Amino acid sequence: MEEHAVSNSSIQTPAPRYTRVSACFSLLLVALLPLAACRKSSFPRYPANYREYAYVTIGGNNTVAVLDLVNLRPDRVLNVGADPTGITANPRRNEVYAVNSRSGTISVIDTVVNKVAATIPVHRQPYFIDVSADGTRAFVANAGSNNVSVIDLNRRREIAAIGVGEGPGLARISRDATSLVVTNRVSGSITIIDAATLKVRSVFSGCPGATDAVILPDSSKAFIACSGGHQVMVIALARAATPATAGQPDRELALLDVGHTPVQLALKPDGGEIFVSNFNSDTISEIATDTNEVGGAYLIGAHPAFGIVSADNSTLWVSNFNADTVEVYSIDDGKRINSVHVGDGPDALAFSSAGNLLLSVNTRSGDLAVVRTMSYTLSGQTQPGALFTMLPAGKNPHAIAVKSFRLR
Numbered sequence: 001m002e003e004h005a006v007s008n009s010s011i012q013t014p015a016p017r018y019t020r021v022s023a024c025f026s027l028l029l030v031a032l033l034p035l036a037a038c039r040k041s042s043f044p045r046y047p048a049n050y051r052e053y054a055y056v057t058i059g060g061n062n063t064v065a066v067l068d069l070v071n072l073r074p075d076r077v078l079n080v081g082a083d084p085t086g087i088t089a090n091p092r093r094n095e096v097y098a099v100n101s102r103s104g105t106i107s108v109i110d111t112v113v114n115k116v117a118a119t120i121p122v123h124r125q126p127y128f129i130d131v132s133a134d135g136t137r138a139f140v141a142n143a144g145s146n147n148v149s150v151i152d153l154n155r156r157r158e159i160a161a162i163g164v165g166e167g168p169g170l171a172r173i174s175r176d177a178t179s180l181v182v183t184n185r186v187s188g189s190i191t192i193i194d195a196a197t198l199k200v201r202s203v204f205s206g207c208p209g210a211t212d213a214v215i216l217p218d219s220s221k222a223f224i225a226c227s228g229g230h231q232v233m234v235i236a237l238a239r240a241a242t243p244a245t246a247g248q249p250d251r252e253l254a255l256l257d258v259g260h261t262p263v264q265l266a267l268k269p270d271g272g273e274i275f276v277s278n279f280n281s282d283t284i285s286e287i288a289t290d291t292n293e294v295g296g297a298y299l300i301g302a303h304p305a306f307g308i309v310s311a312d313n314s315t316l317w318v319s320n321f322n323a324d325t326v327e328v329y330s331i332d333d334g335k336r337i338n339s340v341h342v343g344d345g346p347d348a349l350a351f352s353s354a355g356n357l358l359l360s361v362n363t364r365s366g367d368l369a370v371v372r373t374m375s376y377t378l379s380g381q382t383q384p385g386a387l388f389t390m391l392p393a394g395k396n397p398h399a400i401a402v403k404s405f406r407l408r
Contacts, residue, residue: 044354046070052404053111054359055096056368057084060395064098066114067391069352072370074391078116080107086128089403092135096401099126099140106140108156111403118156122149128170132177139180141168148182150198160198164191169211174219179237181222183210190224192250202250207233214267214274216289223274225262232256232276234292254292258285266307266316275316277304284318300327300336308349315384317358319346326360326371328385338385342369353404361397368393
């Protein structure tokens with residue numbers, strides 16, 4: 001069967017931050033509103049050949065749970081390697097990649113048939129995977145080997161292993177495919193790799209517990225969460241000289257004070273602002289990316305772990321790990337506008353492709369909360385955020401990726 005992808009999104013958790021306490025697997029049932037009524041107001045109407053799935057790595061079961069987002073039901077469970085953690089979707093082809101930390105492998109999932117199509121060996125304790133914008137290469141941070149694997153996705157094999165700092169947790173590729181930013185949690189440093197030559201270009205120290213990183217859409221800067229302290233490092237990424245502009249090397253621009261234990265960075269799609277989840281301050285901090293300034297910190301709830309910004313740049317959604325809630329924050333108004341109770345230990349978040357659903361991975365209750373991003377009260381008033389249903393996942397879920405496509 002021939003297929004092509006029309007859109008997808010992929011969300012990952014950052015490198016390991018704190019020990020999770022696994023709870024017994026539980027299936028939570030909530031009263032469902034009639035689906036027909038929901039479709040009328042806030043659910044898209046899908047063509048018959050449209051498919052959309054969420055893929056959740058289940059560390060306690062060595063599986064990936066596949067959830068059907070068109071029909072809002074479990075689809076199947078795929079056996080992968082030992083302790084799958086990170087996961088991401090290919091932006092150009094109908095594949096999803098799961099990182100098996102204890103097996104030292106990557107499982108390639110064919111999303112059209114939802115089967116494991118290949119297994120790619122890497123190195124010890126891989127955790128995170130990122131894919132280039134053209135869908136041809138993947139980059140895997142191997143925490144136990146202190147290196148990064150470069151994978152040719154056409155040939156499905158490793159083509160390079162690049163030594164970095166100690167305990168790399170994340171390797172993120174810039175949109176223009178020139179810079180690979182690696183966070184070395186144990187050594188508290190950042191390694192910048194030239195993605196064309198696959199050689200280390202720069203190393204920056206002074207970022208204790210370097211964890212999450214984001215790169216601006218124009219590939220000009222990287223922001224790194226120093227989770228062992230209370231700061232975010234800003235690095236200007238190297239650029240080649242052109243007739244109009246002078247070249248520049250990688251250089252550190254600033255070390256910004258935020259809250260205690262910044263664990264995750266949520267970048268607005270337009271690249272204008274970053275929101276920092278400060279796990280031990282119960283706050284989010286707002287960074288203006290053009291001026292490298294912290295605009296303020298806002299109380300958001302007990303132990304914020306993960307944030308994600310809507311496609312229209314208007315709302316920030318934050319999972320509060322120890323409050324069992326997802327908070328809705330209006331960026332324009334600068335205030336929290338709703339709180340949605342989800343499962344136990346919410347962490348990773350993802351939007352459906354249409355943006356009408358927010359998915360919350362609940363690590364302790366072992367399920368997935370499906371939240372409607374916009375609902376309506378009985379009086380017809382709009383309300384951002386309302387729990388729609390819960391779907392079973394499995395023991396100790398980690399991360400989530402969403403993939404949508406049409407069959408033809």
